Amino acid sequence: MATVTLRNIHKSYGDNEVIKGVDLDIDDREFVVFVGPSGCGKSTLLRMIAGLEDITAGELLVDGERMNEVPPDKRGLAMVFQTYALYPHMSVAENMAFSLRLAGMSKAKRWERAKEVARTLQLEPLLDRKPKALSGGQRQRVAIGRALVRNPRVFLFDEPLSNLDAALRVQMRLELSSLHDSLQSTMIYVTHDQVEAMTLADKIVVLQGGVVEQVGSPLELYHHPNNLFVAGFIGSPKMNFLPVMTTGVQDSGTNVRLPGDAVVTVPVQPKMLMVGDRATLGIRPEHLRIDANNPTVMGEVLVVERLGGETYLYVKIAGGDTFIVQADGDSRAKVRDHVPIYIDGHLCHLFNADGLAVPQAERHHLTLSTPEVSQTQASHQTYAQHPQSSQTD
Ligand SMILES: Nc1ncnc2c1ncn2[C@@H]1O[C@H](COP(=O)(O)OP(=O)(O)OP(=O)(O)O)[C@@H](O)[C@H]1O
Ligand SMILES: [Mg+2]
Structure with a gap:
């Protein structure tokens, strides 16, 4: 003891x-x-x-x-x-x-x-x-x-x-x-x-x-x-960050505009950010997806790292920021390709101007903290609502 x-x-x-x-x-x-x-x-x-x-x-x-x-x-x-x-x-x-x-x-x-x-x-x-x-x-x-x-x-x-x-x-x-x-x-x-x-x-x-x-x-x-x-310290490769501007606040989520003008709705608690507030959007490489049917932003591939099981694409997106995207091990993407990237708002994090996380909306939060469900099962449940369809490139 x-x-x-x-x-x-x-x-x-x-x-x-x-x-x-x-x-x-x-x-x-x-x-x-x-x-x-x-x-x-x-x-x-x-x-x-x-x-x-x-x-x-x-x-x-x-x-x-x-x-x-x-x-x-x-x-x-x-x-x-x-x-x-x-x-x-x-x-x-x-x-x-x-x-x-x-x-x-x-x-x-x-x-x-x-x-x-x-x-x-x-x-x-x-x-x-x-x-x-x-x-x-x-x-x-x-x-x-x-x-x-x-x-x-x-x-x-x-x-x-x-x-x-x-x-x-x-x-x-x-x-x-x-x-x-x-x-x-x-x-x-x-x-x-x-x-x-x-x-x-x-x-x-x-x-x-x-x-x-x-x-x-x-x-x-x-x-x-x-x-x-x-957010940047835990996770490897580290979480991608983008400067964004709040453009709308509803109960279902907060809309933020990315540097290239795309808008993503993140289900965070309402009224934590106000229209016009600057914030940082965070999304992990494993939560981004190359998806020609559903592109949120386009990006140019700068570097391709093939690890066998997965491929890391270093992609320059509109506005000049670089994203790391985890793609399939057999991804055919190559340097200078222009790739469509889907950003799922449910998998994003938002941080206010002081760098503090904006709390996730109740529903998302509750799923993860239900006491009788283990952490691993709970996270699977959450992700089951937003399945990552197979990558197409
Ligand atoms: N004996 C000492 N006298 C003066 N400053 C010290 C002394 N020991 C450590 N420090 C300072 O205290 C701070 C913390 O040091 P510490 O060794 O705890 O860091 P750490 O997190 O273990 O780093 P690392 O990952 O490099 O081992 C550092 O700025 C270091 O320079
Ligand atoms: Mg030490």
Whole structure:
């Protein structure tokens, strides 16, 4: 059992305030991921939880108990870093058992515990090897093992996979996910890789400039970003944005005019935008469609990226803005083609002049938050109302 609570946490280095009042509740057994651009304060926040940095102001609680003054080794937390810094002269088993030796555990017990953890991490055959005889992924597993042997209440990970190649990252991501499943412990994980965040997290905390921009499940953030920053940060490739002008407001939706004069009706709550207001329209590449029967805008293909399963078209639309459109893997579109793009208003987001999301209309919103329907089922239901017909090009 381990909950972690942050209450109005601040951190300053001299006059430079880098964490500006963070409030957060982390539940027992939750996998929480901190994401955000470089320098936003992810590591600082994690290191304050670990006790490696003083907390300038605010309160940190673990299981309801104040931790601000408790030294790191008494907090019952274990941290895994990006640079795993194993002791080169020690074997895998010795590396993993080292912290237990410091804690005064007998040799027999240390060995037993290291073996047990090695079994969980499939490191058993490597127990006698020195770190230099291990692959990057194996070394990272030893670093995780070193945290695991201590049976911590909470695991803290700071970009543990950044030094691994792409294939290993995916493999280790899956391993971490099943480790969390089997250990059932609370995990806090820092990354700037939003795919890692989406796939691992129960709850994502999006940070920018030392401030929490939004907290939510991966799909909440994907479907209901609070603002332009979160909308642009979550999702890959990122959401397309277009400057628009409000031309009509009805109960059924708000009309906005795109730079090329096309009008799209977005079912947001009425009266949040007024006729004449400037706003930003957001739509994800996977929600755009090449459709000769129903074009909203025409665009000229600038770049084609073929990934096999899908194709990304970088398209210049009227007014000069560039859209990324996800097309079929076997799309025949090529550079300089003029393609018709259908923009479905139901799949669009609107942001006001301050960059804040205009709330979606009640019906759309309710479908997604009906409690007895799981998030995934709910999003399928919503999308079933607006099927993406097959792409024609
Ligand atoms: N010891 C320090 N002294 C002064 N400033 C610091 C110190 N440590 C971090 N900072 C500053 O605090 C801010 C947050 O740093 P932090 O390391 O938490 O960022 P991050 O989100 O982890 O970034 P990255 O993704 O690059 O690891 C940065 O502006 C950094 O320069
Ligand atoms: Mg960092």
